[in-house]
Amino acid sequence: MERTEDLAFKLNAALRDSNMKDVLELLEKGADVNSKAGSGWTPLQTAVQADDEDLVRLLLDKGACPHARKDNGGTAFTEAAIAGNVNILELLLDRGLNIDDHDDNGFTAFMEAACYGKEEALKFLYSKGANVNLRRAVSEENAKLHKGGATALMDACKEGHFSVVRTLVQEMGADVNIRDNKDRNALIHALKEGCAKERHESAVSIGLFLLGCGIDVHSKDECGKTALILAVEMRSPDLVKALLEKGEIDIDDADEEGNTALMVAVEKNDYNIAKLLCEKGARTDVGELIAVANRNRAHNVARLLRQYNAKFVLETFEDWEPNSKCWREQLKKLYKIYRPMIGKLKTFQYIQQRIQNTSQGGIYLGLHGGTEVAVRISRSTEGDKEKRFFEQCGNCEHLLKLFQFEKAGGYMYLCFPLWEKNLEECLQEPGDQMDYKDALRMIFQAVRELHSLGFAHQDLHPSNFFIDLRGKIYLADFDNRRKLIEGKKELVNSDLEALSRLVLYVLTGGRKPLQQVSIEDLAADSPDYKEALDLVSSLDSHDERGLEGLSKHPYFWSKQTRFKFLKSIWNKIKDLRNRRAVFQARNATESFPYPWWTEEIDKDVLNVMENPRNGKPFQYSNDITDLLRFIRNLDEHPDARISNRIGDHAEYFLKLFPALTIYVYNSLRQNPKYSHFADIQDSSL
Incomplete structure (x- = not known):
């Protein structure tokens, strides 16, 4: 009789070959329909990958579990989306599968169909209620590394499936401005892959289409590169022109290395794009533009740059050390790189300079007139409202205050004192x-x-x-x-x-x-x-x-304040006829917590207090009033014998009777006749 492992191996091989005869024979011999091969593949998943609908039906009829997962969490359903087989997708959906179920990396069947360009499968899943704008769900650990968050649209853009992109946006209402956990939108995903020859044409088409849909052109990739810089890297004059026609784009924005679009064009020796950027007003007074052109032996580019007042300049920076310890490295980098100034503000709106996430966008590091600040960026209308609120906080000691603000290009830049x-x-x-x-x-x-x-x-x-x-x-x-x-x-x-x-x-x-x-x-x-x-x-x-x-x-009281409070109460109640009445206005369930306090006090200390050297003997009862009297007398009439034994009086009593302060305080506070006894002049001591 063959081993279970051997039968599973042979069943898997037969399924990959779409060999119905061998599959039936192996199942008759007892091969487990839900066995797992390498990486956790089940027979059903293998049949789906082989795109064999008859085998899929057979395995399901034989008891194959449609919910089984591979080692990466993938199911037969996600495999069917990759294969693009609508019939198998429908067959599996009828078995109770969740249409938005995802594997361990957050991929749903809808995302897989978009990623592999399976448009028919994509339309089917959409018709069955798949969430078009679902963001890739990842583990908390991966989220901290800024992984995940991508959508099906981003996947289609990245893989260059223009027809799928158009369908997602025009027919399914995909949101073009969603960003992943690295702050990249669909345009950035499309252009990042556009430098590869096989993707160039589709990336240009997708980019132009998305620009026509009004996509936000301010998104950057994980290296701080704007869509304009990526378009220059692709050497696509059509994309560069389309981006420059967007009035809100900053032609002089730079990446994390301080490279602007013009610097990239000069580095790539692309005369036409460099000329286009110069004509549109790109700055020629930053970076080593002439030096780079000379190094490339690009004499025509060097002449062009000189026409637009570029000079041979070597940038140097004086040594500078930020005050912040937490943000030291990021601030030093911000200080050294080129950034287009916004009034007196230098900031970089990209992930490595982001110090806080909010539902309204990120908070970024900045230097305003040389002062280290935290920068909140918002549309001018919303920014004006925020500015008015933070200005109200100006006289408050512990509300965050507005330090300065700048306005540019329809945006408000609110600057706050930098926190750690x-x-x-x-x-x-x-x-x-x-x-x-x-x-x-x-x-x-x-x-x-x-x-x-x-x-x-x-x-x-x-x-x-x-x-x-x-x-x-x-x-x-x-x-x-x-x-x-x-x-x-x-x-x-x-x-x-x-x-x-x-x-x-x-x-x-x-x-x-x-x-x-x-x-x-x-x-x-x-x-x-x-x-x-x-x-x-x-x-x-x-x-x-x-x-x-x-x-x-x-x-909030200090130990000395608590002890001083307990001492003071005896002086306030000692002349009252009925002292116990002071502490009887509490709930019956909250009685005096130390009804045998004389047995808890150090015996030698109690003996000294009950038999003073120059006074009459006095026996303390277990009543709360006598405990307060004891505390007051001990501290007001110091005796070396006691101090040497118990040390600091406040430390001793508060440790021995930890619930006493709050009991006395609440007893007084809840007694209308004596509530004023609970008031102390300074609780911050």
Whole structure:
């Protein structure tokens, strides 16, 4: 009897040969219809790749699983799209397959059909509801490397399938301006492959078509090359002309090496394109244009350049060191390369200079008059609104402020003081040394300041808090989620709830994503544990004190302030007839947490206090009022015997009775008659 492995191998070979007779015999001998060969290929997938509809039907009838995946996550359905066989696609769809299912690299059947130019299969999948504008889904790890995000249109452009591109756009409504995770749109995908001889003609046709569809010409490839630079590299005067006719294009934009379209044309010794660029006003005073032309022995190009005032110039840069530590290398590169200036601003809108992603676009590094800045770029209309909002933040200590702005070509360039990291990035750094209490104090103030301007933030995510070189925290709203409060308390309450979760996120060091963190993640042995729990609960329950009052919560008090508070209470209640009444306005479930406190105190310390040298003996009871009296007397009447034994008084009592401060504070606060006892003059000590 043949081994299972041998039968599987032979079945796979028979399917590749489309040998129906051998397939039937092998199945009769017991070959597993769902066995897997190299790279995880199943018999069904092999039959689909062989484009044999009869074998596919046979295997399905014999129990082949249409959902089985290869090692890369691909299915028989994606293979059918590659083969372009509509009948097999329909057959598999009838078996309950998800039309937008994708493999481990994010490829759907629709994308595969576009990539391989299978237009009939593409139209069939579209008619069955395939998502035309679906972006390639990749793992979180690959997304961090800026992989994925491409669409079927980008695939068709990259492979040079002009007919498919036209069908996708004109008949299926494909969005030409979607960008992948490297910030490239369909035009960039088409032109990047256009230098290859076999792709040149189709790339030109696709490029001209997309330009006619109004595609955004500001997209760049991963090296910062614009569509114009790529068209020059392709040596296509038709594309260059079409791009230059777009009024919004920047003819002097440069890539990450500082090369403009004219520099590329000169390097390639393309006289006609160089002449076209010069006639359209390309700058000739940047780069080593004459030197490059001379090196190429391109005398006609050199003469052309001189006609347009080009000179032999050797650019030199003085040594410059940025203030920023985090963005040092990117800033030094930005400083050295050529970039067309926007007023006093030098910036480069491409992925390697991007420091933050937002739903409204990226934030990029910049130099404004030599000052390191973060640059937000938007259309002038939206930019004017943003500018007005950020100008309102000018007098706020912890809201991000506008430093300068520039306008050019219908765009607004908002410049902000450069930060080092956002809160999320900072907490996830190995060996994080952040002072959480100080950080939360600044966060609370930032939200209070925003509320004072009449806005609720509505997106208090750690990525919206920025930290500068000095460790100062600023709040921003680059996603435009903020809403005018206008008396709507629910908006303020929503911010308080979000702040409650943010407090937990910070106190747990960002170990879990914001939406997954909970009270259970707090370290119970933290000296601020009880205060932190109460603060989180107060925020979440929309405490009547509001953010202003909660900013003075005992969590923010120093140890000395907490101890001073406990000492002061005895002085305030000692002359009252019924001292216990002060602490009886709480919920019955929250009783005094230390009903046997005299047994927890060091016995020698208790003995010294109950038998003072120059006073009458006094026996302390387990009542809370006597504990406060004990704390006050011990600290007001120092005794070396006690100090030598317990050390710092505040440290000793707060560690021994960690829940005492918040219990006393809330007892007083919730008792209308004595709530003023809970007020302290300075909670920041």
